[in-house]
Amino acid sequence: MYQLLRDNIEQHVHLSDAEFSHFATSFEAKEIEKKQFLLREGEICRFEGFVTKGIFSVYHLDKNGDKQILYFAHENWWVTNIDSFTNNLPSQLFIEALEDSEVLLISKSDKESAYINLPKIEKLFRVMTQKTHVALQRRMIDSLSKTADQRYIDFIEKYPQLYQRLSNLQIAAYLGVSHEFLSKIRRKIAGQK
Amino acid sequence: MYQLLRDNIEQHVHLSDAEFSHFATSFEAKEIEKKQFLLREGEICRFEGFVTKGIFSVYHLDKNGDKQILYFAHENWWVTNIDSFTNNLPSQLFIEALEDSEVLLISKSDKESAYINLPKIEKLFRVMTQKTHVALQRRMIDSLSKTADQRYIDFIEKYPQLYQRLSNLQIAAYLGVSHEFLSKIRRKIAGQK
Numbered sequence: 001m002y003q004l005l006r007d008n009i010e011q012h013v014h015l016s017d018a019e020f021s022h023f024a025t026s027f028e029a030k031e032i033e034k035k036q037f038l039l040r041e042g043e044i045c046r047f048e049g050f051v052t053k054g055i056f057s058v059y060h061l062d063k064n065g066d067k068q069i070l071y072f073a074h075e076n077w078w079v080t081n082i083d084s085f086t087n088n089l090p091s092q093l094f095i096e097a098l099e100d101s102e103v104l105l106i107s108k109s110d111k112e113s114a115y116i117n118l119p120k121i122e123k124l125f126r127v128m129t130q131k132t133h134v135a136l137q138r139r140m141i142d143s144l145s146k147t148a149d150q151r152y153i154d155f156i157e158k159y160p161q162l163y164q165r166l167s168n169l170q171i172a173a174y175l176g177v178s179h180e181f182l183s184k185i186r187r188k189i190a191g192q193k
Numbered sequence: 194m195y196q197l198l199r200d201n202i203e204q205h206v207h208l209s210d211a212e213f214s215h216f217a218t219s220f221e222a223k224e225i226e227k228k229q230f231l232l233r234e235g236e237i238c239r240f241e242g243f244v245t246k247g248i249f250s251v252y253h254l255d256k257n258g259d260k261q262i263l264y265f266a267h268e269n270w271w272v273t274n275i276d277s278f279t280n281n282l283p284s285q286l287f288i289e290a291l292e293d294s295e296v297l298l299i300s301k302s303d304k305e306s307a308y309i310n311l312p313k314i315e316k317l318f319r320v321m322t323q324k325t326h327v328a329l330q331r332r333m334i335d336s337l338s339k340t341a342d343q344r345y346i347d348f349i350e351k352y353p354q355l356y357q358r359l360s361n362l363q364i365a366a367y368l369g370v371s372h373e374f375l376s377k378i379r380r381k382i383a384g385q386k
């Protein structure tokens with residue numbers, strides 16, 4: 001599982017064996033069973049996590065009590081509630097395992113130490129935060145400019161493997177439509193083929 | 194205008210006089226008249242900007258051709274389309290001056306040079322990107338969990354000065370409601386006082 005972390009980091013910065021070994025000791029491995037939570041609403045997020053197995057759903061319960069999924073984090077993705085983690089605020093989000101999952105967790109103080117001891121880590125998280133921000137901005141713009149049909153097709157094309165592993169209910173909660181509406185879209189698309 | 198930039202940077206990292214002077218030469222000052230654009234949809238965003246005077250509206254034209262304002266950037270705020278800037282992609286956003294405005298612009302290559310010559314700049318932009326990301330995440334969660342009435346009240350409380358300087362039409366486009374609906378909210382709130 002540490003090799004996956006190393007490959008992920010290597011996309012952005014190069015660490016020597018010694019540097020990586022040192023950085024890797026900051027992480028704690030954790031197993032989370034399906035339907036268990038890595039973070040619940042109201043708790044303070046004390047970690048930034050790197051997913052090595054399984055899938056997590058990061059969601060908010062909206063004013064009607066409906067799940068609104070912000071994003072899914074599967075193997076090779078990072079997962080946290082950056083607002084709660086950075087500002088020590090109670091989380092407005094849940095992070096739930098959708099399969100039996102494994103994550104490598106780093107605490108805030110270990111992250112801060114890494115910034116000081118290994119400046120390349122500063123770059124790593126600057127680039128990663130930038131990518132996450134771009135993803136959220138695209139998601140927001142897509143929700144304004146594309147129909148649910150189009151967003152569903154985009155989702156299948158962009159994340160074919162994720163699509164295989166998720167239920168229709170989960171995909172509906174990500175697209176911000178009801179389960180019934182998603183079924184309609186699926187029938188419509190099937191009819192067009 | 195450079196003092197404002199220095200004070201803004203100083204919130205996150207400390208630069209010596211020589212370091213700041215060197216970094217400041219990377220910026221180019223630009224005046225933008227009211228209703229003129231710093232960036233239009235389809236153009237590639239070649240800058241990250243720091244606003245020293247005026248206000249900019251960063252918006253997207255949605256599928257119905259309506260303006261959806263992602264955020265306002267006034268004095269002491271940073272403004273860019275990070276997706277277009279980072280990935281050299283045509284912008285899906287407009288950045289328009291709502292008053293006669295002034296910005297300090299830094300190019301991608303000058304930013305990259307600064308990361309190399311002055312590692313503290315890496316931290317500066319890591320922290321700033323984190324803050325921008327938190328703001329966007331909060332905005333997304335608020336739109337899911339709060340009524341338009343509540344988001345209007347929050348906006349007035351959080352940005353009282355901005356509220357004075359914006360038209361109702363602009364605030365409506367930020368809240369994602371029609372001008373008529375905003376008028377209704379305003380009448381309702383006035384009636385409660």
